[in-house]
Amino acid sequence: MALTKIVRLGRKVVLEVVRQVDFGFYLDGLDLDDVLLPNRAIIGDAPEIGDEVEVFLYLDSEDRPVATMQTPLVQSGEFAFLKVVEVNKIGAFLDWGLDKHLLAPFAEQHVKMQPGKKYLVYVRQNPYDHRLVASSKYNKFIDGENHHRLKPREEVDIIIESETDLGRKAIVNNRWWGLLYKNELFEELSFGQSRKAWVQRVRNDGKIDLTLNPGKAGHDKSCELILAALREHGGRLDLHDKSQPEEIKKRLGISKGAFKKAVGTLLKKNVIRLQEAAIESV
Incomplete structure (x- = not known):
């Protein structure tokens, strides 16, 4: 048995025109039955029977599903x-x-x-x-548990929210909180502003650090190796700038010079902190 496709109210969908009446066209709304596209809601040329048209669905004043070719500024779930x-x-x-x-x-x-x-x-x-x-x-309506699968360098949609001591909070992909640090802000951002951003880092607790510069999205390979080692060892790594090059090479597979440069980068980004003879995750 073929399954009936579920059509959601509050979203844009593509539906087939099945018949015409004086006041508009009826579309095959699948599980919603036939849905009216009124003449006043048509943009451009009128469709023909059998055409597929992209429409937005909502309820009219009598709680009946109705379609429009107008594009809303926001859809359900956004x-x-x-x-x-x-x-x-x-x-x-x-x-x-x-x-x-x-x-x-x-x-x-x-x-x-x-x-x-x-x-x-x-x-x-x-x-x-x-x-x-x-x-x-x-x-x-925001997932405070950070149940996501976002990865460094991934492009996301954000909406700017409140300002904090660290930077600007933003809503990521209409579902999660993210943070743009002050040192990543090189332009004025206003409350409610929408724009593209990139995941710079995902913390151990799932919190999302963002950047507006795609070239800065994610850390370089040495930074990623250090962060992976920190995660593996509970957030603490007994390596530091006085550690022997052989020890760094053995444990991380990178040179001491690359290690020191990566540590400097992570410190500037407030990702790690220095402890006596060790580094720790923030």
């Missing part, structure tokens, strides 16, 4: 920095690029939203009525 266009008795309405504005209920507002101001929000389906809603209580 963060965005959006402007409030109206506040009424049920909450704030945000401009997310569609004719129908996005609701941020009062219960999902970290602070009371005001018209004309922009807020960082997370978009999801309300579990009670399946409508798409925005929440500025976004911390609860």
Whole structure:
């Protein structure tokens, strides 16, 4: 038996046009049955029966799935920095690029939203009525356990969040916290700004260090060897600048010169610290 493809509300999908009516076209919504693409939501030339069209799906005012060719600024499961266009008795309405504005209920507002101001929000389906809603209580939607498989040098999407003593926190790939250290910041970054970044290092606890320079993503081979040895030995390695070249070569497979250069690099990045006759992970 063929499995029915599941189509998610709040996401862009490609669906087939199955019939035309006076007020639009019906698309094969698979598990959602047929979904209306109203004439007013068509961009460019009208499709024909059998065409496949890319659309965004959401619920209309009568809780029916409806499609639009408009592209929203954010989809379900994502963060965005959006402007409030109206506040009424049920909450704030945000401009997310569609004719129908996005609701941020009062219960999902970290602070009371005001018209004309922009807020960082997370978009999801309300579990009670399946409508798409925005929440500025976004911390609860970030994986604090760092369950990821990101690797050094991997390109990621980030959204700039708060400033700390170490640098700027950022939301990575709409799921995890990352950190841009002050010595990696060579430009002004604003709250809610979206951009590309690269994983510079993944700490032992899964925390993500970021860089805006792809050429600096990851450490060189000597740095990686030292970090691997630190992980293997519980975060402490009894090698230092007075260690014999033969000992360094035996344990790490690199020269003493390469070892000292790599240690200097890791110290500048606040990745390790020096102890008496040893180095340790920070």
